[in-house]
């Protein structure tokens with residue numbers, strides 16, 4: 029496919045001008061716009077108008093009833109688009125809702141000693157797009173030994189070619205038929221490729237495989253205009269993974285997805301939701317705050333609480349909730365509460381708080397959301413403030429953790445220095461008096477457990493026993509998977 033060759037150059041990095049030219053002989057008109065996306069006239073000329081009704085059809089099958097409304101659609105959706113999707117005959121070249129979650133591929137054993145490297149680069153690159161939007165790639169390794177363009181047991185094949193550096197790699201668009209759906213890597217892709225990794229090059233190629241065009245074809249000022257057969261999904265992004273740096277691009281390191289790439293992929297394929305669970309018990313006047321969830325504007329932030337007693341659920345965007353300020357507080361007389369909210373534009377954090385009411389409440393939160401930038405991995409915290417009565421114990425949560433990271437619990441007393449709560453932390457199961465991975469057992473209310481999560485462990489339990497009654501703050505810092 030010569031339309032979007034990823035052209036390597038003598039230096040291994042400088043992309044040849046030929047790689048930016050259009051491969052189908054289309055010559056851009058000299059008056060083609062320099063701004064973002066299509067001009068109104070170009071757009072208007074492309075839109076189909078039903079001869080009988082005069083209705084305009086956009087996005088394949090969406091009717092727009094008048095020219096005034098069409099102009100409005102253009103201003104809102106076309107003029108200031110971003111990442112761009114390839115168009116064939118005015119239709120988006122994209123995978124269907126069924127296909128997008130089953131993009132199977134094989135990696136040819138003809139790569140020889142490079143086979144493992146390609147498999148790893150594919151895994152890294154597919155993970156980046158899968159974290160961005162609702163698409164799923166699947167390596168069918170059983171087909172690796174029969175991995176050619178005719179193998180129809182996979183959606184596409186990944187094979188080596190030798191084009192002597194004409195391009196590093198090249199892919200295909202979703203509109204292509206099976207024999208044309210190959211992702212080919214030239215010898216030159218294996219280095220040296222400057223700041224680009226094989227995974228970076230693969231991220232760019234998989235962008236094409238998902239239907240994305242070169243970002244630099246949006247405007248003539250890049251010097252790399254190709255054609256106008258595309259539809260904008262976001263505003264112009266000079267740093268896009270789909271933008272050649274040599275075409276006035278600004279991404280100088282490896283080829284990685286930008287926030288606009290993520291937004292554009294979501295605009296085409298939808299959000300990918302992740303689920304996180306948190307639990308514990310907060311007796312009155314106890315309260316727990318969780319670190320903000322990174323959330324994508326326009327997605328749904330859904331927190332479902334179950335449990336016993338009467339804990340209350342508070343959710344707020346952009347700042348921690350207080351007892352007086354929140355965006356959602358169901359305030360039911362039980363633990364069954366739910367907040368389902370659409371994240372407002374311009375907002376990318378959501379905060380959750382659970383104060384306990386009455387005695388003996390236990391809560392479990394099931395939180396479903398779309399991380400703003402795709403991945404959830406990162407530091408998280410929980411801040412508890414509550415009372416532990418003498419002779420009782422309280423659970424300060426169960427946490428999903430990542431092996432090799434630190435898990436730190438800092439307990440401080442809010443009452444007398446003679447208060448004596450005891451902290452217990454255990455991996456894999458709730459601690460008991462006899463079984464734990466950390467128990468400082470210090471006289472007084474200040475105790476710390478600072479642990480490295482061992483290999484094979486994915487959950488940590490925190491419990492405090494009241495040797496005497498004590499009002500305490502418990503700060504927990506950890507890394508979520």
Ligand SMILES: [Zn+2]
Nearest residue numbers: 032033034242
């Ligand atoms: Zn390309």
